[in-house]
Amino acid sequence: MAGALGGKETAAIPDDEHEGGVNRPRLLWFIFGMCALGLASDFLARALLVSGQITIFQRDVIGSVLYLAVTIITVRVAVIARSLHFVRRAVLLSIGLVVLSQVFNLIEDIPGPDQLLILSKQIPLPVRVEQLLFPIGYTVFIGSCLAALVEGEMARRQLVRERQTLADNIERRRQAEAELLHAKQGLEQAVQERTAELEEELRERQSAEKALRASESRLKAVFENYGLGIFTVDRRGRLQQWNKRWADLMEVDVTQAQDMDLPPLIHPGDSKAVMALVDEIFDGTKESIEVAMRVQRRNGSTLWSRLTASVMEYRAGRPWVMLGVMADITDVHEAQVRRTESARLLEAVISSAPMVIWSIDKEGQFTLSEGSGLASIGLKSGEVVGKSIWQLYADSPEILRQAREALAGRGTTQLSSTGGLMFRSTYSPLRGVDGDISGAIGVAIDVTKETQLESQMRRKQKMEAIGTLASGIAHDFNNILYAISGFNTLLKRRNSGDPDALDYLGEIENAVNRAANLVERILAFSARRERPFEAVDFGAEVQNVARLLRGSILPNIELRVDVAPDLPPVMGDPSQIEQMLLNLATNAQHAMAEQGGVLSVSLDIAAIEPGGPHSDRLLPGDYLRCVVSDTGVGISRDQLEQIFEPFFTTKPVGQGTGLGMAIVDNVVRTHGGIVAVDSAEGLGTTFTIYLPAIDPAAPMPGEFAHPVPRLEDIPPQHVLFVDDESAVCMFAELLFEGTPHRVTTCRNGEDALAAFEADPDDFDVVLVDQYMPGLSGTALCRLLHAIRPGLPVVVCSGLDSVSDREEAASAGAVDFLKKPISIDKLTSVMSMYAFGDAAGGNRS
Amino acid sequence: MTTVLIVDDDPLVRKMLRLTLSQAGFAVRTAENGKVASQLLEESVSDVVVMDIVMPEKEGLETTVEIRERWPRIKVIAISGGARLGPTGQVRLEASQNLRLANRLGAHRTFSKPIDNDELIQAIRELASENL
Numbered sequence: 001m002a003g004a005l006g007g008k009e010t011a012a013i014p015d016d017e018h019e020g021g022v023n024r025p026r027l028l029w030f031i032f033g034m035c036a037l038g039l040a041s042d043f044l045a046r047a048l049l050v051s052g053q054i055t056i057f058q059r060d061v062i063g064s065v066l067y068l069a070v071t072i073i074t075v076r077v078a079v080i081a082r083s084l085h086f087v088r089r090a091v092l093l094s095i096g097l098v099v100l101s102q103v104f105n106l107i108e109d110i111p112g113p114d115q116l117l118i119l120s121k122q123i124p125l126p127v128r129v130e131q132l133l134f135p136i137g138y139t140v141f142i143g144s145c146l147a148a149l150v151e152g153e154m155a156r157r158q159l160v161r162e163r164q165t166l167a168d169n170i171e172r173r174r175q176a177e178a179e180l181l182h183a184k185q186g187l188e189q190a191v192q193e194r195t196a197e198l199e200e201e202l203r204e205r206q207s208a209e210k211a212l213r214a215s216e217s218r219l220k221a222v223f224e225n226y227g228l229g230i231f232t233v234d235r236r237g238r239l240q241q242w243n244k245r246w247a248d249l250m251e252v253d254v255t256q257a258q259d260m261d262l263p264p265l266i267h268p269g270d271s272k273a274v275m276a277l278v279d280e281i282f283d284g285t286k287e288s289i290e291v292a293m294r295v296q297r298r299n300g301s302t303l304w305s306r307l308t309a310s311v312m313e314y315r316a317g318r319p320w321v322m323l324g325v326m327a328d329i330t331d332v333h334e335a336q337v338r339r340t341e342s343a344r345l346l347e348a349v350i351s352s353a354p355m356v357i358w359s360i361d362k363e364g365q366f367t368l369s370e371g372s373g374l375a376s377i378g379l380k381s382g383e384v385v386g387k388s389i390w391q392l393y394a395d396s397p398e399i400l401r402q403a404r405e406a407l408a409g410r411g412t413t414q415l416s417s418t419g420g421l422m423f424r425s426t427y428s429p430l431r432g433v434d435g436d437i438s439g440a441i442g443v444a445i446d447v448t449k450e451t452q453l454e455s456q457m458r459r460k461q462k463m464e465a466i467g468t469l470a471s472g473i474a475h476d477f478n479n480i481l482y483a484i485s486g487f488n489t490l491l492k493r494r495n496s497g498d499p500d501a502l503d504y505l506g507e508i509e510n511a512v513n514r515a516a517n518l519v520e521r522i523l524a525f526s527a528r529r530e531r532p533f534e535a536v537d538f539g540a541e542v543q544n545v546a547r548l549l550r551g552s553i554l555p556n557i558e559l560r561v562d563v564a565p566d567l568p569p570v571m572g573d574p575s576q577i578e579q580m581l582l583n584l585a586t587n588a589q590h591a592m593a594e595q596g597g598v599l600s601v602s603l604d605i606a607a608i609e610p611g612g613p614h615s616d617r618l619l620p621g622d623y624l625r626c627v628v629s630d631t632g633v634g635i636s637r638d639q640l641e642q643i644f645e646p647f648f649t650t651k652p653v654g655q656g657t658g659l660g661m662a663i664v665d666n667v668v669r670t671h672g673g674i675v676a677v678d679s680a681e682g683l684g685t686t687f688t689i690y691l692p693a694i695d696p697a698a699p700m701p702g703e704f705a706h707p708v709p710r711l712e713d714i715p716p717q718h719v720l721f722v723d724d725e726s727a728v729c730m731f732a733e734l735l736f737e738g739t740p741h742r743v744t745t746c747r748n749g750e751d752a753l754a755a756f757e758a759d760p761d762d763f764d765v766v767l768v769d770q771y772m773p774g775l776s777g778t779a780l781c782r783l784l785h786a787i788r789p790g791l792p793v794v795v796c797s798g799l800d801s802v803s804d805r806e807e808a809a810s811a812g813a814v815d816f817l818k819k820p821i822s823i824d825k826l827t828s829v830m831s832m833y834a835f836g837d838a839a840g841g842n843r844s
Numbered sequence: 845m846t847t848v849l850i851v852d853d854d855p856l857v858r859k860m861l862r863l864t865l866s867q868a869g870f871a872v873r874t875a876e877n878g879k880v881a882s883q884l885l886e887e888s889v890s891d892v893v894v895m896d897i898v899m900p901e902k903e904g905l906e907t908t909v910e911i912r913e914r915w916p917r918i919k920v921i922a923i924s925g926g927a928r929l930g931p932t933g934q935v936r937l938e939a940s941q942n943l944r945l946a947n948r949l950g951a952h953r954t955f956s957k958p959i960d961n962d963e964l965i966q967a968i969r970e971l972a973s974e975n976l
Contacts (some may be wrong), residue, residue, distance in 0.1 A: 475898055478925035479854040482958035484862035487959055490867065517957050562881065727897075727905040734948050 031231040034070045044828070045481075091841035105433055125307075229305075229326035232312055235282045237261045240321065241777060249305065251297045267294030267302055274307070281311060282319050292329060304333035324558055343787055351381055360432060362388045367439065373446050376421055402427040406440035414466035415447070422448045449616070463646050463666060470522035477519055485512045494708045533671075535569040535694060536577060538624050542603050545581040554589060556596030564604040568693040572671045579835040580667040584628040584687055591632025591685060601657040602627045605693060616692065617674050622693040635679040643677065643700045663688075711827050716740040722752040722780065723796075724772040732767075735826065749775025753783055765833050767817070767826075770797035770804060780813035785812050794835040796821055847871040849890040851881040851901040852923075857957075861894065878902030882910060883950040889915050891972045894964070895951070897924040897942045897955065900968045905942070906917055912950035919971035921964070922946035923956035 039556035044214045045062045048054045054062070192208045223230060229246030233239050239260045246254075250265060266274050270293040288310035305326045350357055356373040360366055374381060393399040402412045404428035413426045425444040432438035488508050495501035546561045553559055570577075580602070588599045590724040606625040609617045635643060635650070642648045644665040647658035666689075668675045673691035692839060721732040721743050729745035735744040744763075746752035749772055756763060766784060770777035781793045795808035798819040807818045815829055848870040850861045858874045858970035865872045873890065875881035879902040881893065893911060904922060911918050924942045943954040953967045 324919065339902065475925045476854075478957035479857050483854070483856035483860045485958050486857070486961055488865050490860070490863055493867070512958065543938075728943070730905055730949060731908070731945050734945065 034073060037066075037070060041070075046225060051062075100572070133173060161624040170816050181776065214825045223612075229323050229328075231326070232264045232321050233278075233324060234321050235319065237263055237278075249297075249303065249326060250295065251299050251301075253298075263747065265295055269298050269609045270294050271790055278309070281309060281322050286320055287311065290738045292333065295326075304329060304330040315663075341469070343616075355446065357442070358384070359439055359441040360389050360407075361439040362407065362437070364403065366392075374446065376446055377418060399425070402442070403440060406430075406442070407437060409437055415451075421446055422451045459645055459662070459665070463662060466522065466646055471518070474519050474523055478516070481512050481516050481519070485509065485516075486514065509590075521663070529542070533573055536572045536574045537567075538570050538577065538626065538691065539563040539567050539603055541574060541577045542581060542601055542626065545578055545585060546601065548582070549585050553599070554593060555591050557589060558599060560600040562600070564601040565601075567603065567605055567624060568622065568695065570691040571694055572691065576667045576670070578753075580664050580689075581626075581628070583664050587660055588628060588630035588632065591630050591634070593632075595632075597631035597684070600627075604689065608690070614674065614676070619692075623673065623690040624693050626689040627686060628689075628693070629684060631684040634681040634683055635685055636681055640677060640679060707736075709738070710743065711739045711830065714741070714827070714831050716742070717830060717834050718762055719743045719830070720752060720756060720766040720768075721745045722747075722749060722767070722772070722777070724748055728769070742831075748772055749777070749780040749783075752780060754782055757787060760791075763791070766791060766793045767821075767832060768793060768828075769819075770795050770808070778813070779808050781811040781813050783809070794829055845869070845871045846892065846968065847873070847890040848852070849881060849884060850874045851876075851893060851894045851899070851904070852896040852910035854896070857896070859969065861961075862940055864961050865894075868968075870968065877903065878907030878910070881923065881965060882938060884916060885918070889918060891975060892919045892921060892968050894921045894923060895946075896921055897912070897946055903931055904938075905946055905959075908946055908949050908951055919953075919974070920946075920951045921953045921965075921967055921971070922957065923955045923957055923959060 028662075031566070039061070045058075045066070047052070047704055048062075049056060049058075083187070087458055117714050153301045224244045226243055226245055229243065229249040231239055231242035231246045239262055260459055263271060263275055274291055274293050277286070277289045277291055286399055288308065290305050290306065290308045292304065295305050297303055306329045307324055307326050309322050309324040311319040311321070312323035313319075315321075336817040350370045351372070353371045354373055355373045355375065357368065358366060358370070359368040368382075369379065369384045370381055376382075379414075389403050390400065391402075396416075397416065398416055400424060402414055405412050406429050409429045411426065411428040412425065416423050416425055421443040424447045425442060427440055427442045429437045430441045486504055492502060492505045492509075495505065542561065542563050546559065549559055560718060585599065585601070592599065603624060603626045606623050608614055608620050608623055639648075639650060639788065643661045645658075646662040648661075649658035656825040665675055668689055668691070671691050673689060675690075676688045677685065678688070696703070719732075719736065719741060720731060723729050723745070724747055726747065733741055744755055746755060749768070752766075752768070753775070756766075766781075768777040775783070776793045777797070781795060784791055784793060792814045793802075793812065794815040794817055795811070795813040796803050796817045797808075805816045814833070817825055817829065848865050850865070850872060852861070852918075853876050855876070858876070862872050862874055862914055870892075873884055875884055876930050877899045879938075881895075882902070884890075885893075895904045895908055895911075904924075908920050908922065911920055922943055924946075940956070943951075943956065947954055952971055955964060955967075
């Protein structure tokens with residue numbers, strides 16, 4: 001019995017262990033506890049029965065209640081523990097116990113149940129063990145049955161719950177499936193719709209692509225044939241695309257253009273600036289650029305182009321490809337350069353023109369003021385621009401008048417003197433495009449020097465004319481004077497006893513002397529150089545004149561002479577220098593005749609520096625400076641300009657010839673110097689004379705300024721000299737006497753022509769008078785040239801007129817000489833043709 | 845007696861010189877140009893000829909040369925009052941050039957008009973004495 005039990009127990013162990021052995025010991029102990037409690041209660045009831053305190057029935061009731069209670073608790077616990085396994089064990093245990101109790105009963109006398117009760121009554125306490133087995137087994141059995149029932153119920157319930165859960169799950173799944181189905185249907189519809197759309201889109205795209213291709217090909221045609229060069233370049237500078245025009249511009253072969261970079265195509269001179277701009281495009285600093293630049297064509301030539309470029313494509317948000325449009329602006333640029341250069345040249349010409357150029361608007365406001373002449377009137381370029389001419393020159397009515405005239409449409413030219421300078425101002429109206437007067441322009445040229453030169457020239461011409469006249473009349477005049485003086489002398493002899501008559505005749509003689517003196521002065525004034533210049537000690541001349549003056553000077557005039565020691569000489573004519581000094585001294589004495597004063601004459605050496613005082617009129621070098629000053633009445637400003645004019649005098653009629661200062665001027669000029677005059681009315685006058693100093697150590701050619709070779713030094717020449725006047729011919733013969741030269745003289749052109757024709761190559765040079773009876777000089781010149789072209793013919797004339805010179809030149813004369821012909825002039829001309837060049841004149 | 849020939853185109857001067865030189869004790873003849881002077885000298889030579897240079901017809905320089913060649917003993921005193929003018933009035937040779945020329949052509953003395961007659965008389969006397 002124990003073994004069978006044990007086998008079952010062993011078989012049940014895996015379930016037990018499987019269902020959780022944690023509760024097993026506790027439960028076993030609990031069941032054992034309960035059995036113990038049931039037994040204890042039975043024993044207590046049995047004890048009470050034995051003692052008679054309760055009846056059997058009461059014991060049975062109590063026992064039953066206790067068992068029932070124990071059973072209920074056990075089942076409850078089992079249910080709580082939900083241990084089917086335990087219940088099975090409890091059932092097996094109880095069956096075992098019951099079986100065991102029956103075995104005991106059988107051993108003893110196997111009473112029935114009734115007997116049990118009777119036996120119980122007979123058996124004192126303690127109750128026999130077999131009697132306990134039954135309630136325990138019973139309890140366990142009941143409890144196990146109950147537990148199995150409970151467990152089965154619980155399992156059923158669990159099943160019901162699980163089935164419910166499953167049903168729920170199925171339901172949810174069904175719902176999900178339904179939703180899925182619904183979704184699937186929607187999806188399918190969407191797919192259909194989308195497909196339709198896509199098909200439509202595809203069609204559209206195809207047609208768009210077709211249109212695009214057509215448009216692209218049109219664009220490509222435009223791109224290729226566009227008049228401007230188009231190219232694209234990426235940010236690395238690599239060229240990507242270009243059109244035909246661009247390739248033409250750059251003279252690039254399409255095959256060469258592969259792998260081409262932009263920078264080398266730009267002219268090195270512009271590369272830096274242009275690439276900087278391109279960088280700005282790629283940096284995103286600029287949207288577009290426009291620049292004129294030179295490009296380097298493949299053939300090495302340079303082309304001016306205007307590049308307009310902008311970003312064409314972005315990559316990763318950065319400018320990646322640049323589109324460039326290039327136009328050939330070489331012509332435009334060249335025109336612009338020419339315009340600019342022309343404008344610059346114009347500007348330079350205007351600003352450096354030796355004049356003042358200005359313009360005013362209709363209101364008289366200056367709009368331009370330029371020219372280098374501005375400096376001479378103390379203005380800067382553009383200084384008066386914006387100012388009003390009416391205000392600026394309010395004190396110069398002449399200027400305002402010219403401006404008004406010009407604004408009224410009438411141009412004027414006027415000489416005006418400003419600040420010691422002489423200007424020739426020309427005003428013209430300025431007309432706008434519509435032809436209306438929009439202002440006026442003016443040009444003022446500083447003609448101070450020209451005016452001075454002109455006045456000098458006029459003076460010179462005047463003096464020459466007077467000289468010619470004087471020379472012309474001198475012959476007759478001197479004859480007359482000679483006759484008067486001769487008869488006067490005869491009369492004086494005859495009337496030697498008559499004092500009155502002698503007195504009158506003396507006066508006649510004085511008059512004749514004065515007249516003769518005048519003629520002499522006029523002749524001197526024409527200053528023909530009759531004697532060669534020599535080295536003159538200017539200081540000695542001053543002392544000489546001082547000596548003369550001391551004997552005749554007015555008592556109220558003090559003479560001061562100051563001559564610096566060791567002065568170099570000057571080249572000149574001592575008599576002319578003396579005349580010049582005497583004239584100056586006489587003039588000074590007259591200026592101080594009434595109130596007296598100081599006449600001082602000083603002489604020293606002065607260097608004329610380039611750019612220094614008087615450097616405009618004298619060559620740089622050493623000059624002897626002679627200052628003659630007086631403290632007399634002075635000369636007014638107006639008269640200062642005229643004092644060197646012949647026959648200008650401030651003296652009363654009969655007291656001055658008006659030639660003194662003119663002679664001074666003439667002498668100074670023929671000596672290569674200048675005379676300056678400075679005067680203040682009431683204070684006196686100072687004349688300063690500069691004459692070029694010479695180096696006394698230098699060899700003297702005996703001639704001043706332009707040494708000419710001596711006739712003897714010129715290679716032998718055969719001269720044909722033609723003059724209708726025998727004296728002139730004789731003079732020429734005399735000139736060449738003793739020289740290696742030969743001279744053939746003819747009295748008229750016809751003779752000369754005959755002589756020349758006989759042997760044309762025998763003559764080297766011909767000097768011919770212009771005015772001759774018969775063939776004139778120029779006519780002869782033409783005839784001689786007809787025989788021998790290139791023959792040097794010099795035409796001479798007493799009249800130095802422009803027409804004479806022109807006529808001589810047109811006749812082919814190589815030179816023109818004014819009579820009277822001096823040896824110097826003749827030698828000069830001869831040497832020129834003898835040596836074959838003009839420089840020959842300097843050989844000596 | 846020293847014989848003097850005065851050659852001058854100016855009748856006033858001729859007359860004045862004739863009177864002056866006559867009074868000074870010379871035997872005086874006059875001629876108005878070189879041509880006349882040559883004729884007179886051909887008739888009879890003079891000791892001294894006072895010769896004006898600038899004259900119409902045959903003029904002084906030419907006559908001086910002729911005298912030097914034909915009558916070398918005759919002394920010539922050249923006198924000139926001014927420039928020699930060309931046909932249109934222009935100056936050809938100036939007085940001083942004339943006299944210098946005369947000197948080179950054989951004139952023994954030269955004087956520029958107006959002349960101090962005392963000096964002229966003195967010069968005539970000196971030249972006349974040279975031939976004695």
